[in-house]
Amino acid sequence: MVTGALAASIPWYTMMIPHKRSKIPKQVDDTLGVIHTHGVAGLLGGLLTGLFAEPTLCNLFLPVTNSKGAIYGGVGGAQFGKQLAGALFIIGWNVVVASIICVAINLVVPLRMPEDKLEVGDDAVHGEEAYALWEDGELYDITKHGGHGTRAAVAPVSITPN
Structure with missing residues (x-):
């Protein structure tokens, strides 16, 4: 014990x-x-x-x-x-x-992401959220998740189910 x-x-x-x-x-x-x-x-x-x-x-x-x-x-x-x-x-x-x-x-390959991408976060860089509870493949939405600086430069990636 x-x-x-x-x-x-x-x-x-x-x-x-x-x-x-x-x-x-x-x-x-x-x-x-x-x-x-x-x-x-x-x-x-x-x-x-x-x-x-x-x-x-x-x-x-x-x-x-x-x-x-x-x-x-x-x-x-x-x-x-x-x-x-x-x-x-x-x-x-x-x-x-x-x-x-x-x-x-x-x-x-580099083991570390560049600082500007680290500030954005791995999920946003790839255009999705890791634990999308409401929808599968939920996109990173800057209006919902906030953002400043380099975050605004992240272009959303559409994910379509097969």
Whole structure:
């Protein structure tokens, strides 16, 4: 229960408070909060497993003898070190591999939209709304959604169903 409470509340906190106040996270296009919902929550789940792993309960899932978390394991706690080492390896691996992939993609197409289009928004640039609840393929309507500056330059695109 402690793991569930912490792995739910800490990622929410990191997404809502420090992420919005820091300059660096604002430069990362993480619209869905993937860093928080998968990265932070996954890291917490792994590390808290290293704290709370109880050998009798672990044996119910997989026959292991060395799964003593730092809290229930008494003088053990080696599982927390293993979880931390695994997490650091995965973080390092993801940084290296994702960087290579992004550099390769950026050689072919730009990864970031120009600033004027970012101000308009991805939906409007493509001439539609992402979550069109009232009509399928609802167009971006400047009179309904407001606009200023470069937004007025967006030409509507008609979408006709087949």
